[in-house]
Amino acid sequence: MDGVAVGVCGTDKEIVAGDYGWAPPGEDRLILGHESLGRVREAPQGSGFAAGDLVVGVVRRPDPEPCGACAHGEFDMCRNGRYTERGIKERHGYASQAWTVESEYAVRLDPGLESVGMLLEPTTVVAKAWEQVERVGGRAWFEPRRALVTGAGPLGLLARCWRAARPGRPRTRPGEPGAEAGPGRGARRDVPQRGHRRGDLALRPDVVIEATGAGSLVFASMAGTATYGVVCLTGVSPAGRKLSVDAGSINRDLVLENDVVVGSVNANLRHYHQGAEALAKADRAWLERMITRRVPLERAAEAFTPRDDDIKVAITLT
Amino acid sequence: MDGVAVGVCGTDKEIVAGDYGWAPPGEDRLILGHESLGRVREAPQGSGFAAGDLVVGVVRRPDPEPCGACAHGEFDMCRNGRYTERGIKERHGYASQAWTVESEYAVRLDPGLESVGMLLEPTTVVAKAWEQVERVGGRAWFEPRRALVTGAGPLGLLARCWRAARPGRPRTRPGEPGAEAGPGRGARRDVPQRGHRRGDLALRPDVVIEATGAGSLVFASMAGTATYGVVCLTGVSPAGRKLSVDAGSINRDLVLENDVVVGSVNANLRHYHQGAEALAKADRAWLERMITRRVPLERAAEAFTPRDDDIKVAITLT
Numbered sequence: 001m002d003g004v005a006v007g008v009c010g011t012d013k014e015i016v017a018g019d020y021g022w023a024p025p026g027e028d029r030l031i032l033g034h035e036s037l038g039r040v041r042e043a044p045q046g047s048g049f050a051a052g053d054l055v056v057g058v059v060r061r062p063d064p065e066p067c068g069a070c071a072h073g074e075f076d077m078c079r080n081g082r083y084t085e086r087g088i089k090e091r092h093g094y095a096s097q098a099w100t101v102e103s104e105y106a107v108r109l110d111p112g113l114e115s116v117g118m119l120l121e122p123t124t125v126v127a128k129a130w131e132q133v134e135r136v137g138g139r140a141w142f143e144p145r146r147a148l149v150t151g152a153g154p155l156g157l158l159a160r161c162w163r164a165a166r167p168g169r170p171r172t173r174p175g176e177p178g179a180e181a182g183p184g185r186g187a188r189r190d191v192p193q194r195g196h197r198r199g200d201l202a203l204r205p206d207v208v209i210e211a212t213g214a215g216s217l218v219f220a221s222m223a224g225t226a227t228y229g230v231v232c233l234t235g236v237s238p239a240g241r242k243l244s245v246d247a248g249s250i251n252r253d254l255v256l257e258n259d260v261v262v263g264s265v266n267a268n269l270r271h272y273h274q275g276a277e278a279l280a281k282a283d284r285a286w287l288e289r290m291i292t293r294r295v296p297l298e299r300a301a302e303a304f305t306p307r308d309d310d311i312k313v314a315i316t317l318t
Numbered sequence: 319m320d321g322v323a324v325g326v327c328g329t330d331k332e333i334v335a336g337d338y339g340w341a342p343p344g345e346d347r348l349i350l351g352h353e354s355l356g357r358v359r360e361a362p363q364g365s366g367f368a369a370g371d372l373v374v375g376v377v378r379r380p381d382p383e384p385c386g387a388c389a390h391g392e393f394d395m396c397r398n399g400r401y402t403e404r405g406i407k408e409r410h411g412y413a414s415q416a417w418t419v420e421s422e423y424a425v426r427l428d429p430g431l432e433s434v435g436m437l438l439e440p441t442t443v444v445a446k447a448w449e450q451v452e453r454v455g456g457r458a459w460f461e462p463r464r465a466l467v468t469g470a471g472p473l474g475l476l477a478r479c480w481r482a483a484r485p486g487r488p489r490t491r492p493g494e495p496g497a498e499a500g501p502g503r504g505a506r507r508d509v510p511q512r513g514h515r516r517g518d519l520a521l522r523p524d525v526v527i528e529a530t531g532a533g534s535l536v537f538a539s540m541a542g543t544a545t546y547g548v549v550c551l552t553g554v555s556p557a558g559r560k561l562s563v564d565a566g567s568i569n570r571d572l573v574l575e576n577d578v579v580v581g582s583v584n585a586n587l588r589h590y591h592q593g594a595e596a597l598a599k600a601d602r603a604w605l606e607r608m609i610t611r612r613v614p615l616e617r618a619a620e621a622f623t624p625r626d627d628d629i630k631v632a633i634t635l636t
Binding site: 068218234238242248258263 | 571
């Protein structure tokens, strides 16, 4: 595979800071890059791929001795923690000019997605999150009318894009929080701050996709949904952020409203295929605007220094 | 119906204190009693009931103009809050020497349950809670091995009894918290106190049925499950109990482990039928020990003055 680009996310920054990540056994270094994009240089016959195909590599692999979930193909739901991850956990990532990937963990993209295909991996996280909402919500009658997406980083924005691409699902309404049309200068202003209060969720959404990881907003979401609300948490927050909460109210609200809070991380193969389909249909210019900086590999370190108007920063490999 | 007995629970005490409950429209008073038990005096032909049958009345009724959930028979998941409840919300309860109930909201009990049948209503809450765990857990591969039931009040004890009566579901193991065999003097000592710390959940259960409503334990449960953990909250707590929590850790844990927290309240008709079946099979002596006081109707006020060794207090109506 010829590397085309990788996206940089918070997990990469945690790895660079030494707070997360594991090098492959016996090695001192980990090659970064899990939001991948490459072009097939050479593919074995019968693999289903041909030279020139635009491809994204899946991040996670199950352990050779799989847990029950991994044995059922659900490595995103791994129970024993012995999975590995390209660019994160015990496997080198995709931030190389050349890399290889098993054909069963390669996903072909629409050829027109060369400039934005590194958005597939975060899109898979969003695909899984919405699926979790539908599965958990589907435990009884479920016709949600109002959804709130918190956060205007890549996950939050893609969660809105995903919603728009899937008719028949709940939509945000114009003028409501979460209804912002797309990214661009100023989009980051949507990001809720730590001082966010419960009263701010007065719209009582049926569904919340929480994509900030900010504790105050996580708990405001828990208490702020409509009856039978579903909150899907997708933002990874650092430990040690203390917060004073009205524990009685939050518990009472969850119980009396039959509410659910579901955490969602990583994604399965089917989410990659769903994501590839959604990206192919999405507004290309909208996706382009999400990549606010493109840094060449030789200046890769710059990608890890945040700037105010960053949404998604990519490292280009060609 | 000749009233046999009603059970008294925390909701009754909230109503008596004036903190909860609504009298029927146009009335000043609400007859209490939602944990019912009666004996059929007279039943219309074709109703499926005959004089002498032991019967429990269902608590909730859907609004005549039902929401989507109520229209699908899921009044326990009512979305618009316009349901009514016998003994709680706009309908008189069952704490009378004589009462009537619609045959479609009456559930026949095994004739041997005369002394403990008022435990059916809390059992239905438990039946629904376990069903929620199974439905939410069933969104992916789910074979839980370890369950923790917090609280040794009627809900906690019945949640263990329910588990024991349903083979093939996860069981608590001897010697583990939650494995206590049954109620009796001292059982209340199991009830976790507000100072409960996260480390106390070191056993990392796959499933927690939280039946205390104590904020510290609610949040300890959220953070303390195994990967893909399911916490079902069933304890109703008063608002205004502030707690300092590590919001970052709780959110991070829920996300990275694909955990779920699901609130569960009330019960559907099917849970009454499941509960009636479970009670018929349960150890009668064990159930008897759960009724720690029986107070006659004329001294009913005593039932609302808590005693240290109370588990379930019943008001007898005959």
